[in-house]
Amino acid sequence: MQDRSGRRSKRLIGRLLTPGAYRWYLGAMFGLVYQILEFIVVWSGDGPLAEQIVVTVLLVAFYLGFLVLPPLVWPEPVLIKVLAIVVYWVATVALFPFLGVDALWVWTLVAAMIGFTWLPMRTALVLALALVGVLFAIVVATGFPSSVSFAPVVTASVAFSMIAFSRQIVANRRLREAQAEIGRLAAMEERARLARDLHDVLGHSLTVVAVKAELAGRLVGLDPRRARVEIADVEQLARTALADLRSSVSNYREADLDAELAAARSALDAAGITARLPDDTSAVDDEVRTAFAWVLREGVTNVIRHSEAGECWVELGPRRLVVRDDGVGSATTASTPGTGDGAGNGLRGLTERAKQSGLRLRATDRVDGGFELVVEEVGT
Secondary structure (H helix, E strand, O other), X not given: OHXXXXXXXXXXXXXXXXXXXXXXXXHHHHHHHHHHHHHHHHHHOOOOHHHHHHHHHHHHHHHHHHHHHHHHHOOOOHHHHHHHHHHHHHHHHHHHHHHHHHXXXXXXXXXXXXXXXOOOHHHHHHHHHHHHHHHHHHHHHOOOOHHHOOHHHHHHHHHHHHHHHHHHHHHHHHHHHHHHHHHHHHHHXXXXXXXXXXXXXXXXXXXXXXXXXXXXXXXXXXXXXXXXXHHHHHHHHHHHHHHHHHHXXXXXXXOOHHHHHHHHHHHHHHOOOEEEOOOOOOOOOHHHHHHHXXXXXXXXXXXXXXXXXXXXXXXXXXXEEEEEEOOOOOOOOOOOOOOOOHHHHXXXXXXXXXXXXXXXXEEEEOOOOOEEEEEEEOOO
């Protein structure tokens, strides 16, 4: 029980030491400056010294309550906040026997608290109207004393301006949170884009490097000259992959369809797969060339990695690309979306790229064997 009480005390103290609490203290201190008038009223009167000391202590207590009460109740439910304000309001009645109607000026502090305890708008307005209504009724009942004749107007002004000001702070806070969320989502999207680019760049290049290196190893004893050619290709591919990687990281790289078509021909030839590729890409619309280049790269990479195919066909149209093979299909490969491995991730990335270009991607097994990757305009 004692430990629980200690933890609660630490939580309450912690609320008083937050950055938001410090900002409140700074603003509230300015609001307390004019309350010096209350001390003037107390010490300029002819009352007994003991009474003046008592009233001063009460005023200091109320001012301290005004400073610490809002931060303490900020995290609490609405009902607790309302009860805290009402209790503070009712407690100010203790000043009336000493200050008379001049004690009504303390109610401006209640008005400020209504605005800065982050109550719902309707609740805050109801409390503010109740406060001003009771204050006006007291002023009328006491015959409009000159010292407080403007108290209802001032208190109403404080209450509604503080409510409006607090709404503005809340709106600004939500705007900052929204901006932070937008930044977070943009960073996530950029990371996803970079991951797709790295997968597409390195996945294709390293696959071709591995195939050519394996071929060179087999040719070393049989045909050294051809082996040297393949090793030179491996070196060039590694340099190209490094350049592509740097460009991708720098956010400047765009896949080129003609270059990818030439690379696909070389990669398929090195893998011993007969390449049935078009010689011209001029029929492809400009706005989809980059997307087609990425699909061609990933499609050919999957054929080399997974298909065990003997032939690979590529068809190009204005807004349609087909990559198909005569291999084993998706039954024993990892090239279908949703498998959770590298190839599946590649096809998921291509699906996202296709959507960004207004295209649709389909990956299916062929009826006569093999696998087919199609990207085309939505609706076709």
